Amino acid sequence: MSLTLVTGKSGELKAVEYPEVAESPRFTCALGGAYGATLATFGAVPILHSGSGCGMANAHGLTYASGLNSGGAQGTTTTPCSGLIEEHVVFGGEDKLRRLIDTTIQIMKGDLYVVISGCVPALIGDDVDSVVAEFKDRAPVIHVKTSGFIGNGYLGYNLYLDAVIDSLLTEVEVQKKLVNLLGIVPNQNVFWKGELRTLKALLEKLGIEVNTIFSDFGSLGSIKKIPAASLNLVFNPWCGVEAAQKLEDRFGTPYINFRFVPTGPKDTGTVLRAIARKHRIPARKVEALIKEEEQNTYRYMEYLSEMFMVAMPHSFVAVVGDARTVISLIRYGANELGWNPELAIITDNPPEEYQKEIEKLLTSGLEGVSVPKVLFEIDSHRIRQALKAKPLQVILGSSLEKYIAKTENEAHHLSVSYPVYDRLIVDRNYAGFRGGIAMLEDISHNFAGPL
Amino acid sequence: MTKDFDGDVLDPNYINLADNTCPTREQRANGINAFNGKASELVEKAKNGTLRNCERDFQQNSGCILNFYLTVRVATIRDAAMIIHAPVGCSAPAAIYREVFRRLYTAMNKPMDFDFHWLTTNIGEKDVIYGAADKLRFAIEEAERRYSPQAIFILTSCTSGIIGEDVEGVVNELAGKVKASLVPIHCEGIRSRIIQTGYDAFWHGILKYLVKPPTKRQDDMINVASMLSYTWQDRVEIARLLGKIGLRPNFIPEFAKVEDFETMSEAALTAPVCPTYTDYLSRGLEQEYKVPYFLYPSPIGIANTDEWLRTIGRMLHKEKEVEALILEERAHWVPKMDAIRRGFDKVKEANGGDFQVMGSLGQGRLVTQTPFFHELGVTTPVALCQDFDELLLEDVEHLLKRVGDFDIIVNTFQAAEVAHTARKYNPDMILSCPFQGSAYKREKGMTRIHALRGDGRKWSAQAGYAGAVACGSFLLQATHNMAFQNTMLAKTGDPYKEWWYQQPDPYFFHKKSDGREEAV
Numbered sequence: 001m002s003l004t005l006v007t008g009k010s011g012e013l014k015a016v017e018y019p020e021v022a023e024s025p026r027f028t029c030a031l032g033g034a035y036g037a038t039l040a041t042f043g044a045v046p047i048l049h050s051g052s053g054c055g056m057a058n059a060h061g062l063t064y065a066s067g068l069n070s071g072g073a074q075g076t077t078t079t080p081c082s083g084l085i086e087e088h089v090v091f092g093g094e095d096k097l098r099r100l101i102d103t104t105i106q107i108m109k110g111d112l113y114v115v116i117s118g119c120v121p122a123l124i125g126d127d128v129d130s131v132v133a134e135f136k137d138r139a140p141v142i143h144v145k146t147s148g149f150i151g152n153g154y155l156g157y158n159l160y161l162d163a164v165i166d167s168l169l170t171e172v173e174v175q176k177k178l179v180n181l182l183g184i185v186p187n188q189n190v191f192w193k194g195e196l197r198t199l200k201a202l203l204e205k206l207g208i209e210v211n212t213i214f215s216d217f218g219s220l221g222s223i224k225k226i227p228a229a230s231l232n233l234v235f236n237p238w239c240g241v242e243a244a245q246k247l248e249d250r251f252g253t254p255y256i257n258f259r260f261v262p263t264g265p266k267d268t269g270t271v272l273r274a275i276a277r278k279h280r281i282p283a284r285k286v287e288a289l290i291k292e293e294e295q296n297t298y299r300y301m302e303y304l305s306e307m308f309m310v311a312m313p314h315s316f317v318a319v320v321g322d323a324r325t326v327i328s329l330i331r332y333g334a335n336e337l338g339w340n341p342e343l344a345i346i347t348d349n350p351p352e353e354y355q356k357e358i359e360k361l362l363t364s365g366l367e368g369v370s371v372p373k374v375l376f377e378i379d380s381h382r383i384r385q386a387l388k389a390k391p392l393q394v395i396l397g398s399s400l401e402k403y404i405a406k407t408e409n410e411a412h413h414l415s416v417s418y419p420v421y422d423r424l425i426v427d428r429n430y431a432g433f434r435g436g437i438a439m440l441e442d443i444s445h446n447f448a449g450p451l
Numbered sequence: 452m453t454k455d456f457d458g459d460v461l462d463p464n465y466i467n468l469a470d471n472t473c474p475t476r477e478q479r480a481n482g483i484n485a486f487n488g489k490a491s492e493l494v495e496k497a498k499n500g501t502l503r504n505c506e507r508d509f510q511q512n513s514g515c516i517l518n519f520y521l522t523v524r525v526a527t528i529r530d531a532a533m534i535i536h537a538p539v540g541c542s543a544p545a546a547i548y549r550e551v552f553r554r555l556y557t558a559m560n561k562p563m564d565f566d567f568h569w570l571t572t573n574i575g576e577k578d579v580i581y582g583a584a585d586k587l588r589f590a591i592e593e594a595e596r597r598y599s600p601q602a603i604f605i606l607t608s609c610t611s612g613i614i615g616e617d618v619e620g621v622v623n624e625l626a627g628k629v630k631a632s633l634v635p636i637h638c639e640g641i642r643s644r645i646i647q648t649g650y651d652a653f654w655h656g657i658l659k660y661l662v663k664p665p666t667k668r669q670d671d672m673i674n675v676a677s678m679l680s681y682t683w684q685d686r687v688e689i690a691r692l693l694g695k696i697g698l699r700p701n702f703i704p705e706f707a708k709v710e711d712f713e714t715m716s717e718a719a720l721t722a723p724v725c726p727t728y729t730d731y732l733s734r735g736l737e738q739e740y741k742v743p744y745f746l747y748p749s750p751i752g753i754a755n756t757d758e759w760l761r762t763i764g765r766m767l768h769k770e771k772e773v774e775a776l777i778l779e780e781r782a783h784w785v786p787k788m789d790a791i792r793r794g795f796d797k798v799k800e801a802n803g804g805d806f807q808v809m810g811s812l813g814q815g816r817l818v819t820q821t822p823f824f825h826e827l828g829v830t831t832p833v834a835l836c837q838d839f840d841e842l843l844l845e846d847v848e849h850l851l852k853r854v855g856d857f858d859i860i861v862n863t864f865q866a867a868e869v870a871h872t873a874r875k876y877n878p879d880m881i882l883s884c885p886f887q888g889s890a891y892k893r894e895k896g897m898t899r900i901h902a903l904r905g906d907g908r909k910w911s912a913q914a915g916y917a918g919a920v921a922c923g924s925f926l927l928q929a930t931h932n933m934a935f936q937n938t939m940l941a942k943t944g945d946p947y948k949e950w951w952y953q954q955p956d957p958y959f960f961h962k963k964s965d966g967r968e969e970a971v
Contacts, residue, residue, distance in 0.1 A: 018572075018585075018586050018590075020575065021571070021573060021589055021593060022571060022573060023569060023570050024548065024549075024569065024571075025573065026546070028539065028540045029538050029539050029543070030540075031540060032540045032543060045946075048512070051515050052510075052513050052515045052640065053515025053516070053517055053518035053519065053640045054512075054515075054540065055511075055512030056512050056514040056544075057515075057517075057518040057522075057540060057541060057543055057544055058540065059886060060518075060520070060523075060543070060547070061542075061543020061545075061546060062543060064886075065543065065544075065546055065547070070886075071888075073888070073889050073943065073945075073946045074946055075888060076512065076886050076887065077511055077513065077864050077866040077886070077887050077888045078511060078512075078866045078867075078888035078889060078946050079512045080509065080510065080511055081510055081511055081512045083644070084609075084641060085640075085641045085643065086641050088641075096506070099508040099509075102508070103508045103509035103960050104509065106509075106948070106950070107948060107950075108867075108946055108948065109945075119538055119608075119609055119610045119613075120609050123579065123610065123613045147538075148539065148540040148541070148610070149538040149574050149575050149576055149578070149579055149610055150576050152539060153540075381568075399550055400546070400549050403565070404549070419546040421546070421550045422550065
């Protein structure tokens with residue numbers, strides 16, 4: 001974590017002693033991230049080796065917090081969990097885990113069983129790998145070694161991919177036009193399902209086959225197909241990058257990191273052109289697609305333009321959320337809507353080595369005179385103070401901003417980043433050509449009304 | 452049974468506020484997490500001390516004593532701050548703190564200050580090696596600087612417990628240095644298999660650090676600990692009924708102010724909405740400050756609401772007022788209940804004479820909801836209960852006398868056991884707690900047994916006379932159309948293998964616990 005500064009009583013800047021002590025950070029723990037990724041893998045059964053509340057905490061604090069979603073058929077109370085208590089702390093939890101894996105395979109349908117170990121086994125030193133190895137002839141069982149104290153939900157996604165790559169992938173024949181999508185983090189990125197679908201549909205129009213890994217049926221098949229890709233696409237400035245690098249090292253699959261999911265025709269066109277070039281798809285084909293989609297999108301923008309010009313033209317805007325969401329919406333607002341970005345608050349705690357690049361992506365390539373102030377901040381109290389200090393007309397953030405946006409900023413608010421407790425998000429998303437229209441539809445329902 | 456040096460049996464319900472926390476429900480009341488049999492047998496075994504906790508080979512998510520849901524409850528205390536001394540995931544559910552209660556209608560007498568505050572100490576890898584006491588100290592001071600709270604609640608976790616954090620040490624060091632009252636709550640998830648232990652731990656902290664000796668008696672004030680499974684409308688109804696006989700509820704803990712806890716000692720009475728939830732608090736207030744209490748019945752259903760009011764009337768010498776109130780209320784509500792029962796008569800007629808309802812309940816609901824089903828004219832082939840302990844023994848005996856013997860399954864939210872039981876009994880309607888995975892997929896009926904606290908609709912009420920009618924109407928409405936449940940069953944998969952349903956006993960995978968005798 002980088003140095004967090006606050007203003008002292010006499011106006012001097014001073015470092016916060018423990019910046020990680022925070023009000024409502026916007027992520028769950030690493031166990032939660034791996035749990036979310038497993039639930040997103042259709043056909044996989046998570047097995048939590050943890051205290052009995054870790055799954056429920058993440059049911060309410062992760063899946064439900066990402067657009068009021070259920071965890072699916074293997075989520076909430078259905079998820080097997082070893083429910084460790086004091087006697088396991090004293091005598092070890094390995095035997096309990098062994099019996100849990102054994103019975104889970106007997107009772108629950110699944111083509112992949114994912115043991116996710118939490119704080120308790122990490123602290124008491126359970127040898128989870130050895131227990132998991134005992135089942136290698138019975139069913140595919142892998143182990144994601146997390147524990148809640150080693151990092152946040154985004155790290156959990158990375159660790160899940162790590163375990164998948166190490167435990168399940170073998171060399172397969174490379175397909176010419178097959179890509180994997182990385183960096184769209186289940187649940188922590190609240191629009192993950194819709195974004196994967198949108199990107200898949202778009203690329204299929206170019207004749208490219210897409211492995212979303214998550215959300216499709218038969219995910220074990222999708223996982224095994226990962227090394228068959230001709231190219232990996234990362235849509236996140238930091239999360240998922242290690243997995244792409246690992247796949248390149250191990251299977252020689254090159255990757256492009258777009259760093260964010262494109263919203264609106266301008267950025268979507270750029271992304272499509274880059275992918276087409278890499279696959280040697282003729283320019284006329286991709287240009288024809290872009291032209292058709294653009295025409296359609298801007299034709300429909302005309303329908304919303306008058307409402308837009310009344311309610312929120314050239315607004316001062318703040319975007320609060322994970323880095324990739326903030327980048328895509330700051331860019332769309334500045335480059336397509338004529339908004340003036342004031343604040344970009346990054347809440348997913350990217351490792352320091354990625355922060356400069358994120359800042360650059362947020363402060364260059366923007367139309368208009370405004371350059372947003374970029375803050376890396378996990379503390380919802382300091383985020384609130386930062387928002388309060390700016391005149392703002394639009395706040396794109398989480399549901400934590402819902403009420404303070406109205407009372408403290410008179411700003412229009414829309415939840416676009418975790419946590420989202422104020423709207424149901426199934427496959428709604430703001431990716432692709434028409435993503436911006438969808439966003440404007442959603443933000444407008446609050447105030448657009450009779451004259 | 453615990454005995455002292457002279458061999459005298461110690462009162463297991465003595466609350467020792469010199470201790471840092473409460474005993475577990477296992478220690479205090481022989482709480483169990485598993486049982487499958489007749490209610491009469493459960494009572495028998497509880498009496499002769501042969502009930503045992505059990506270790507499940509196959510176990511599923513069920514919540515822990517921190518996350519069922521102290522994090523969400525404590526965060527709603529209005530002028531307080533909460534600190535979760537834990538890794539970051541333990542407090543994730545509390546991210547809803549700027550949402551809860553917000554959607555309530557302003558016309559419903561809701562207070563306006565919604566600014567809740569909490570911090571996580573965000574225990575990390577270094578902290579588990581070197582300790583996190585400095586961080587906790589910083590968090591307490593930071594909470595004071597930022598929020599100027601009246602009280603700071605410090606909630607512990609598995610990790611803080613295992614690494615041996617000296618929370619009391621930090622609290623003693625800072626008490627008096629910060630203005631806020633500091634209230635440590637020992638809710639390490641590993642402490643207990645029984646979720647109720649978490650509530651006892653919470654009340655222990657409240658009794659020890661927050662409740663003040665009375666400066667006066669407030670003869671019209673009744674402490675009512677309400678729960679997240681009863682909604683805002685239930686508070687409105689309870690306040691309405693008490694108001695008519697010159698009394699007022701002091702609702703805790705959700706949405707209370709710190710002062711409301713401090714003055715609990717001045718109340719005339721502590722009355723239950725859920726006996727098992729309120730037990731420790733009620734006993735503590737009686738033991739320390741002579742505030743009388745009763746635990747049964749809760750104001751659920753017409754007859755229980757009558758009896759709840761009568762008990763209050765007896766204890767506060769308002770018998771006449773209560774009888775007049777009951778007459779007045781019954782004249783208004785009973786005809787509506789009769790209409791609902793006639794509705795169920797029609798449903799039963801079309802269904803071959805009977806309509807069976809299986810409720811998934813806390814043990815508090817077990818003793819309140821079952822008589823309510825009988826008022827509606829529906830039958831209950833089996834009661835599912837989260838956990839069971841001896842605190843409710845008399846009440847279950849009382850229930851047996853009232854409604855006769857019935858099957859009971861104690862199962863701490865075990866979804867596969869519930870699915871198995873549902874298949875076996877195949878009741879016409881299953882009532883399940885919210886957030887129960889795939890339980891809604893059925894050929895027959897299924898609905899939720901309750902809404903959650905922030906639901907302000909009269910439709911979702913349960914308590915008092917208005918709640919009985921609302922809840923009865925809701926259940927009747929649930930019999931009208933099962934398309935969602937049927938369609939989802941037909942079109943999506945079941946997470947369990949057919950093999951599981953073929954096992955004769957849903958407790959197939961139970962193991963004896965702690966080296967002691969077989970549990971079930």
